[in-house]
Amino acid sequence: MSEITRRTTLRVAAGLLAAPALVERVGAQQAFDWKRFKGEKVEASLTANPRSALLLRHQPEFEELTGIKVGAEQIPEQQHRQKFVIEFASGRPSFDVVGISLHVNKRQVGRAKWCTDLRPMIQDATLTAPDFDFGDFGKGAVAYSTQADGRMDTLPEFTDYFILYYNKDLLAAKNIAVPKTFEELYTAAKALTDPSKQQYGFVGRGLRNANVVLWSSFLLGTQQQDTVSPDMKLLTDTPDAVWAGQMYQKLMRDCAPPGSIGFNWNECQTTFMQGRAAFWIDGVGFAAPLEDKARSRVAGKVGYAVVPAGPAHHNCCLFGTGLGISEQSSRKGPAWYYVQWAVNKTNQLRFLTSGAGAPARSSPFRNEEAIKESRFPREFFETLVESARIARPGLPEIVPVTEFRDTIGAALTNMVGGADPAAELKRATEAFRPVLEQSERGT
Incomplete structure (x- = not known):
C-alpha cells in the first residue's frame, strides 16, 4: 500500500x-x-x-x-x-x-x-x-x-518538434522560396552560401552525439523511417540510412560554416542569430532568443516552417x-x-x-x-x-541511447570530414550491434 x-x-x-x-x-x-x-x-x-x-x-x-x-x-x-x-x-x-x-x-x-x-x-x-x-x-x-x-x-x-528556421531577408535577396523537400533545401542552401561574405546556406549540429538527431530528421523522410526495428534489429546501414547520411554530408560540407563539425544546438543558434546562416533545422524550444532584439540580429526576420519532406514521407523529429x-x-x-x-x-x-x-x-x-x-x-x-x-520519435526507445548517439554520431562527424557515408554507417552499425544485444538481454 x-x-x-x-x-x-x-x-x-x-x-x-x-x-x-x-x-x-x-x-x-x-x-x-x-x-x-x-x-x-x-x-x-x-x-x-x-x-x-x-x-x-x-x-x-x-x-x-x-x-x-x-x-x-x-x-x-x-x-x-x-x-x-x-x-x-x-x-x-x-x-x-x-x-x-x-x-x-x-x-x-x-x-x-x-x-x-x-x-x-x-x-x-x-x-x-x-x-x-x-x-x-x-x-x-x-x-x-x-x-x-x-x-x-x-x-x-x-x-519538442524539429522545425525549419529560415532568414527571410537572405531568401528574399535571391528570390528563393521556402524549400518543400530536402533536395530543394540543399539546392537553396548551396545558392545562398557565400564564404567571402561569411554567409552560409545552412547550419546544423556537427558535434558527435548531438548530430544524430539531424540525421534522423532526414531518415524520417525515407521509406524506412526508423533506426531500430520493432524486434530490436539495427537499421542504421540500410540504403535509406545511407541516403540520409549523404544528405547530412552534403549540407554540412557544402553549405555550413567552418568549424561546424563541433557545433551543438547553442553554436548553431548563435550563428543563426548573427545572420550568418539562411537555414537551420532544430528544436522549437530554441526560438526565444532569435526574437530578442537586444541579442539577435535577425529578430523580426525569422521565418518558421515544418521541416522539408523526404523522398517517401513527410515527418519531423519528436x-x-x-x-x-x-x-x-x-x-x-x-x-x-x-x-x-x-x-x-x-x-x-x-x-x-x-x-x-x-x-x-x-x-x-x-x-x-x-x-x-x-x-x-x-x-x-x-x-x-x-x-x-x-511528428515521430527522433531516437529509438532503447536503454543505451547515449551509446547509440555516440557511435552513430562518430560516423556522422567523420562524414563531415569527408568519409564515405556507407562505409561509416556499416562500421558504426557493427560496433553498436553487440551493445544493443547485450542491453536487450539485460546484462
Missing part, C-alpha cells in the same frame, strides 16, 4: 472512531484541497532549459497556493541525466520530482521502475484538482509518457520531457501537487507564448488572445500545430 493510501486510510479510520464532529471534518477532508500538505517541502531536480526557468520564476505562485516549500534546481542537460541515474541507482535519490528526457531515458527509467505510476493519483479525486483536465494532454505526449507495460511514470511536460515522482519519495502527495501545478494550463500557455517550446497540452494552441499578444508571428504557432501532425 502506498504511503498516501495508507495515510488516508488511517485518517478515515480515526475519524470513524471519534466524535461526530470529527467524522464530519474527516468527510470534508476527502474533497480536494490545495492546502492539504501545507508546511511540507518537496525537492525537484530539473534540466536547465527555458521551461524550467519559467517554473522557477513562478514557483512562488505554487508555494502561496499550497503552503508547500519547493527546493528546485536546474542542472545542464548532460550532467542532469548522469546525476539522476546515479542517485536512482543508489536507492536514495535526493529529489522527489525529477524531469526526464523521454527520448533518452524513458526505457531505462521504466525498466528499473524508478518513478511511480501516476495513474492512481490522477484517478484520485482527493489528490487531483477538479480542473486538472487530463484529456487536455495530446495523445502523442501521453503515449510518450507511458511505458510498454502500461505504467504512466511521468506526466507529459513538453513536446522529442519530449515528462515530470516523474521518485518511487523512493516519502512525500509523494506534495510531489504530485507540484507536478500538477508545473504542467497546469497557465504554465503550459507560458511555455508556448514565450517561445520556450511546444506544450504537451492542447488548450494553449486554442488561446487566440494570448497568441495575438505574443512576440512570435502566427507562422510560428501554425508551424507547431502542423509539426504535431507529422
